[in-house]
Amino acid sequence: MKVLNKKLIRDLWKLRGQVLAVALVIGSGVATLVMSLSTIEALEDTTEAYYQRYRFGEIFAFATRAPLRLTNQIAQINGVQTVQTRISSYANIDIQGFDQPAIAQLMSIPEKGQPLLNQLVLRKGGWVSPGRDDQVILNEPFAEAHQLDIGDTVSVIMNGHKKHFYVVGIALSPEFIYAIGPGALMPDDSLFGVMWMSYEVLAAAYDLQESFNYLSLTLTRNTLPADVLNQVDVLLEPYGGVSAIKREDQISNWFVKNEIEQQKSMATILPAIFITVAVFLTNMVLSRLIATERTEIGLLKAFGYGNFQIAWHYIKMMLVIGIIGVTIGSVIGAYFGRLNTEMYAELFRFPLLIYRPSPYAFIIGGLVSIIAAILGALTAVRSAVKLPPAEAMIPPSPGIYKRTFLSSLGLARLLDQPTRIALRQISRRPLRSFLTSAGIAMATGLIIMTLQWDDSLSHLKRVYFFDSQRQHITVGVVDPLPLRAIYDFEKLPGVLTAEPIYAVNADFSFGSKTHRGGITGMQPDSTLQVIYDDGRKQSIEVPDSGIVIASRLARKLNIKIGDVMGVDVLEGRRPELLIPVVGIFDSYIGLPTYMNLDTLNRALNESPSFKYANLLIDPLYQDELYAAFKNMPKVSTVMLKQSALDSFDEHLVEHLMVFISMFTGLAVVLVFGVTYNSTRVALSERGRELATLRVLGFTKGEISYVLLGEVMFLILLGLPLGCLFGGILVWSMAQSFDTEMYRIPLVIEASTYGYAIVWVVIAAILSAALVRRRVNKLDLIRVLKTRE
Amino acid sequence: MNKVPQSELQPGIQPALAAYNLTKIYHSGEVEVQALRGVNFELYPKELVVLLGASGSGKSTLLNILGGLDLPTSGQILYNQQDLSKASEYELTRFRREHVGFVFQFYNLIPSLTAYENVALVTEISPHPIAPEAALELVKLGDRMHHFPAQLSGGEQQRVAIARAIAKQPDILLCDEPTGALDKQTGILVLEAIENINQQLGTTTAIITHNTVVASMADRVVNISDGQIAGIRNNAVRVMAKELEW
Known part of the structure; x- marks a missing residue:
């Protein structure tokens, strides 16, 4: 083995603490990417495999009562492969x-x-x-x-x-x-x-002999669902058919796909931010590490080693660190990815699980990180080899320390010498000090970004379940009931208030843009459910005429107040309406639209009626009320807010939070990597100076303070910057995390900043403790006698 | 080119390495230091020259420039008719790699490499090296070649540095205060090693020192003061290193 390679191995071993810390920084970036990409891949593969194996339909359509003989006609539609008729x-x-x-x-x-x-x-x-x-x-x-x-x-x-x-x-x-x-x-x-x-x-129970009311079919290859949908609609129309839907609009699939979509948003945004920060930190840490090798670089040059050979030597060093980091990251990422996928598989109860991460994620993560490591090394090596060897071999000339504005204020008199040394060290190399603080800030920002998910989801929950919906129970009825029937609900045991709601599915269109959604009709004096504007944080009036729509729907359709929106109702007589948009409001969840109940009834050409009743109840009478519902054949669904809340917690918050905790964990690792390296490099840069101080009679505690004090000041500077950076990250995240199902509100609680700061401080104390051990072992004579 | 004072040069002999009208100005922090103020100096084949001077006289600067470690602010350095002051970075690297061996006051061994490996570090990239073992034998360290620098005494470390410098069979050996960090006895051992190299291998050697006693082991002694050559004398008789006393 070449001698230079031996040096490489021994140097790596000597620097193992730092090597590991840098590798962890690289690793956490890679891990987030691998975890996210492999989870998505696995979820998509698994869903696809499940759908294929159990022959999930591609088109679904409801009717009221269609004769079974229609099956043949449907099967003959061009492009239809298999038809299943059901009740x-x-x-x-x-x-x-x-x-x-x-x-x-x-x-x-x-x-x-x-x-x-x-x-x-x-x-x-x-x-x-x-x-x-x-x-x-x-x-x-x-x-x-x-x-x-x-x-x-x-x-x-x-x-x-x-x-x-x-x-x-x-x-x-x-x-x-x-x-x-x-x-x-x-x-x-x-x-x-x-x-x-x-x-x-x-068939016997619902009097549907020789009939069906629910159809599902699959298509031959290369058939576009749209072509078949229309023909199915035409055939079913005489039998009360409700517009057929393609697989992507099927409710279960829509939710599953949306969940995967959410993962995708997170899987692109979070790791992208993570890797960017990790790349920056890797670069920073490595260039400082190499800066300490200045003497050896000068020596190698004196022997006649060329710049390229020296650069290659350090590139190999970075490659090794990079590969260790990528390996750690891949293993952790793959493990987390598997955990995460298993969690989803359990949530979705997939009967099979395909977790075969493609090399794609590993390759991207690996390449990005290793290139970053090498670039970091090259910047530092370039500045080291640029120096003539004679100059490189002597320690850098004493820095120019100046009495600054601050010291002239007389404030300096309040500071002891070690504090002055620490502060002057910072002020002498403002750029590098700033970069260290920036590194700390970025890591702090990452922690804030991951921790604030909890804040956002809690806020989402509060707005959706409490600010905009005050009812305890929502009851759905089989067929629309006349408006006066709301009084029957008010008379039920324990009911304090009952309010009618009408809801209808419709296709919205404006220009060439369309959206399949629904309209909720409510009375202007509703108190239980209100149109809550998440942007203005207050409820808005139910309009007398026209429709108010969610701002994200307005954006999707590119429609504004005053425009007339096409509304093709998908139920009943299926009228095709034109309704003016009279208001736009912000909504975190879904893309809701609201109309006045009366206006909606009239538009649908129906007598005043409702489909849902919102109830405010006295919890004491809850059991009696439930019992009453069981004897009301008209009641088709009962939705309890409490169970919706519980299930929101269980499905969204818990699962999301496990994923988010993984990110938080990796962010903390990153913080540790940065603080440890900053401190460790500061020690190697200033070993001589510190030993001199010891010779002059300073205690170990005092010289630790000179060293750690500098890092401490930089962290103190980094923390507020980090809070600022965290806010920016959260903002950019909220901007890009915007699925049709929900949007993430921009909310950061003060406690989130607090926790992030606590994590950084813990990481800093831990690395300071590790470095302090080295300070204690400083060999005074050797450091003073030789230059290493 | 200014006229070179004849007293400093020996006409008729082709120098191994020569410097004419060298100046060097350093900017150290905010201070401008004129380290060399027009130095003319020739180093003849196989001779052993001692450059004497007080701390800060500019002797290290001269040595660094002669060895291609640094470039002069103005002036010429000629090696084989090639002007090193105009050489590219690459040419300087080749020059150091193929023709010059360095010995430094603080040894500058790579701490993570053994004595043998420190020598091999240089032989691996040299065109005509001698084996690292042989180089270490020359400085009488054959039995300690697998020790790490931390396991060697200062004198031993400096002898490793000498072995490292001569293993490439350099045309020129440049030693910067090779005994500066050593006690007298160890210093003499190191000087003996240098003397051996000069006599046995015929390597042109320049030693920088502030120790006037060392001067008596040289063929020629060059006094440097305040960035200029203050005087040159030839020793009629070279005193053996082991007979030096200080």
């Missing part, structure tokens, strides 16, 4: 010992086995037996939420009649990865379930 209905369920009103989506399956499409993943038990009308297969989350097992019974209120069923199987379905009740925001496994039963049972 589906919502029904209230009665479970022993469970007071809250639960509902289920009933789905028909063939008695003889798996349907052609949207097949079930049987997790337990078996299929329904032919000829039996009392058997049901439950979806797994619902069964688990109620601890229902094979052989248990559930009662279903079908068309007003209570019927008992034995659970024969427990299953999952690609159609219900995200099992979400009608009108609910988040899945709630105890309140909403899916029940598969034989076609004959459902």
